[in-house]
Amino acid sequence: MKAKYIYRTLLGLGLVYLFLPVFIVVAFSFNDFQGRRNVSWEGFTLRHWAEPFSEPGLSGAVLNSITIALLSALISTILGTLIALALVRYRFKGRSSTNLLLFLPMATPEVVMGSSLLALFIVGQVGRGYWTILIGHILFNVSFAVVTVRARIVGLDDHYEEAAMDLYANEWQTFRRVTLPMIMPGVVAAYMLAFALSFDDFVITNFTSGSVLTFPVYVYGASRRGVPAQVNVLGTMIFGVMVLATAIFLVLQGRRERSSE
Amino acid sequence: MSENQDRPPGGEPPAVELVEVTKSFGDFNAVDSLSLDIGENQFFAVIGPSGCGKTTTLRMVGGFEEPTAGTIRLHGEDVTGKKPYQRPVNTVFQSYALFPHLTIFENVAFGLRRQGVESADVARRVGEMLELVQLSQVAKRKPRQLSGGQQQRVALARALVNHPRVLLLDEPLGALDLKLRKEMQIELKRIQQEVGITFVHVTHDQEEAMTMADTIAVMNRGHIERMGEPVEIYDDPRTPFVASFLGASNLMEGDIDGDVVVLAGGDRVRATPGALPNHGRVAIGVRPEKILLQPADEQPLHPNGLKGTVTDTSFIGVSTHYLVRTESAGELAVVVQNLDTRRFAPGTSVLLSWEPGHTFVVGG
Numbered sequence: 001m002k003a004k005y006i007y008r009t010l011l012g013l014g015l016v017y018l019f020l021p022v023f024i025v026v027a028f029s030f031n032d033f034q035g036r037r038n039v040s041w042e043g044f045t046l047r048h049w050a051e052p053f054s055e056p057g058l059s060g061a062v063l064n065s066i067t068i069a070l071l072s073a074l075i076s077t078i079l080g081t082l083i084a085l086a087l088v089r090y091r092f093k094g095r096s097s098t099n100l101l102l103f104l105p106m107a108t109p110e111v112v113m114g115s116s117l118l119a120l121f122i123v124g125q126v127g128r129g130y131w132t133i134l135i136g137h138i139l140f141n142v143s144f145a146v147v148t149v150r151a152r153i154v155g156l157d158d159h160y161e162e163a164a165m166d167l168y169a170n171e172w173q174t175f176r177r178v179t180l181p182m183i184m185p186g187v188v189a190a191y192m193l194a195f196a197l198s199f200d201d202f203v204i205t206n207f208t209s210g211s212v213l214t215f216p217v218y219v220y221g222a223s224r225r226g227v228p229a230q231v232n233v234l235g236t237m238i239f240g241v242m243v244l245a246t247a248i249f250l251v252l253q254g255r256r257e258r259s260s261e
Numbered sequence: 262m263s264e265n266q267d268r269p270p271g272g273e274p275p276a277v278e279l280v281e282v283t284k285s286f287g288d289f290n291a292v293d294s295l296s297l298d299i300g301e302n303q304f305f306a307v308i309g310p311s312g313c314g315k316t317t318t319l320r321m322v323g324g325f326e327e328p329t330a331g332t333i334r335l336h337g338e339d340v341t342g343k344k345p346y347q348r349p350v351n352t353v354f355q356s357y358a359l360f361p362h363l364t365i366f367e368n369v370a371f372g373l374r375r376q377g378v379e380s381a382d383v384a385r386r387v388g389e390m391l392e393l394v395q396l397s398q399v400a401k402r403k404p405r406q407l408s409g410g411q412q413q414r415v416a417l418a419r420a421l422v423n424h425p426r427v428l429l430l431d432e433p434l435g436a437l438d439l440k441l442r443k444e445m446q447i448e449l450k451r452i453q454q455e456v457g458i459t460f461v462h463v464t465h466d467q468e469e470a471m472t473m474a475d476t477i478a479v480m481n482r483g484h485i486e487r488m489g490e491p492v493e494i495y496d497d498p499r500t501p502f503v504a505s506f507l508g509a510s511n512l513m514e515g516d517i518d519g520d521v522v523v524l525a526g527g528d529r530v531r532a533t534p535g536a537l538p539n540h541g542r543v544a545i546g547v548r549p550e551k552i553l554l555q556p557a558d559e560q561p562l563h564p565n566g567l568k569g570t571v572t573d574t575s576f577i578g579v580s581t582h583y584l585v586r587t588e589s590a591g592e593l594a595v596v597v598q599n600l601d602t603r604r605f606a607p608g609t610s611v612l613l614s615w616e617p618g619h620t621f622v623v624g625g
Contacts, residue, residue: 178360
């Protein structure tokens with residue numbers, strides 16, 4: 001009995017530790033503060049929620065973050081899925097070095113990668129902005145997508161694809177009708193991970209953004225003069241959407257597993 | 262299919278034809294210059310120990326492996342180098358490989374849909390096929406909701422619905438328990454006779470092969486050691502490997518003296534007249550169930566008699582298995598039907614005898 005209580009207390013403390021910052025962000029979106037600094041509780045208000053897009057620059061930054069996250073996650077998930085398939089299914093020259101190289105972006109400190117990218121863009125005379133941010137995000141997302149999708153493909157018996165080909169499906173139909181549906185949970189997980197990584201990336205973005213703002217870069221800049229409560233409002237909204245998306249993903253996956261049992 | 266019988270013999274190319282097919286993995290020849298004809302409507306079994314090349318051979322016919330050298334023809338058409346989806350064969354995999362995200366109906370319909378069959382026809386043919394394997398009631402379920410035996414039948418239906426001219430079966434019953442396996446053996450044979458197409462069945466289970474197949478090929482180290490009807494190759498295995506892989510055998514060596522083999526201890530054993538080479542050393546064998554066991558003081562009932570001492574007795578219900586040590590031929594296995602209550606305890610002196618016609622020759 002005692003061990004159970006200790007276990008529960010530790011679990012509770014762990015959860016508090018994880019969610020306290022999130023709670024602060026949400027709570028301070030309702031803070032009726034005066035002046036510039038939203039740091040101490042001064043009373044409840046809905047006024048920030050009434051006009052979430054009123055802060056100049058913030059809405060544009062959030063929109064940039066969302067579109068970059070959607071695009072970079074899409075492109076890196078497609079690339080990552082194809083790379084993972086090649087790495088698992090085929091033996092080719094340079095396969096093991098590709099495996100190693102894929103881990104490098106994950107192992108490299110972000111500061112190093114960001115500054116290297118900046119140097120590369122300067123040498124190549126590429127103007128920094130939206131597209132250079134996108135390129136940077138795809139770069140680090142691909143590795144995570146490969147690792148996530150590969151875990152799913154490794155567990156996939158080759159015989160499914162052979163059976164599809166045996167049943168008159170050509171290579172594309174085999175991929176479309178058998179391989180892809182079977183690795184779909186891994187692909188969706190890779191997309192969500194890539195989206196989340198891209199959305200809150202600051203270091204690499206800061207090096208490659210030029211004058212274009214993303215949400216994290218905006219918040220960093222704003223923190224020096226006082227973060228507007230709209231940041232908390234939009235932060236809460238994004239948090240809510242992510243929680244919802246994760247919940248839907250888990251429910252769908254649960255249903256899929258139950259129905260195939 | 263029936264019209265084929267009206268054609269003159271030899272006019273029809275074999276259903277499956279392998280011409281000097283070799284498959285190498287690095288330095289290792291999994292299949293070594295193998296040539297083989299499988300006739301129309303045959304139930305053909307390929308058996309052998311693991312690593313003998315039987316599965317590789319089947320996979321080359323299905324198109325999942327490309328031969329390193331040689332030619333594969335199906336009904337006279339060269340399919341070497343063709344993709345699996347370009348070959349008029351279908352496969353039942355050992356793991357079944359049913360698509361877990363599709364229903365049983367869609368699993369069976371998969372091949373028809375890829376061939377562009379109209380959906381009304383798809384529904385009819387899938388329905389008929391599920392009826393043949395007695396699974397109509399589970400059409401809307403997913404594979405994982407089915408038992409092993411049901412999954413096995415879905416795999417069979419999914420292949421047969423395409424009316425392949427040759428059906429390849431890769432250890433299709435390996436994952437089933439013994440009782441279900443026995444039932445499915447009978448079931449498979451019934452279906453093969455009903456649909457009348459060539460079955461090529463790979464298994465390591467010699468009893469399964471003998472139960473079902475018209476023709477058995479015994480493979481060892483990448484080549485076929487013996488091929489023929491089950492009775493024929495059981496009674497005359499010709500090589501020590503086939504003799505011990507297909508059923509159990511007592512093998513012994515001796516010198517030829519006319520139509521008699523003189524064993525090490527001086528005992529003389531007769532073989533079928535004409536079966537022995539003219540002279541020299543020879544290896545012969547006899548099946549355990551062909552040997553009669555009597556008390557040592559009786560007269561032998563069959564011409565070939567050896568004296569021995571029982572070293573082990575095990576009763577297994579339908580029969581009793583003995584190990585008998587003899588001076589001339591070492592330890593011999595004997596299987597006796599439990600027709601009488603007489604049983605020999607270890608240590609008993611006994612007489613073993615068998616008909617000369619049951620002595621087979623496995624090599625000089």
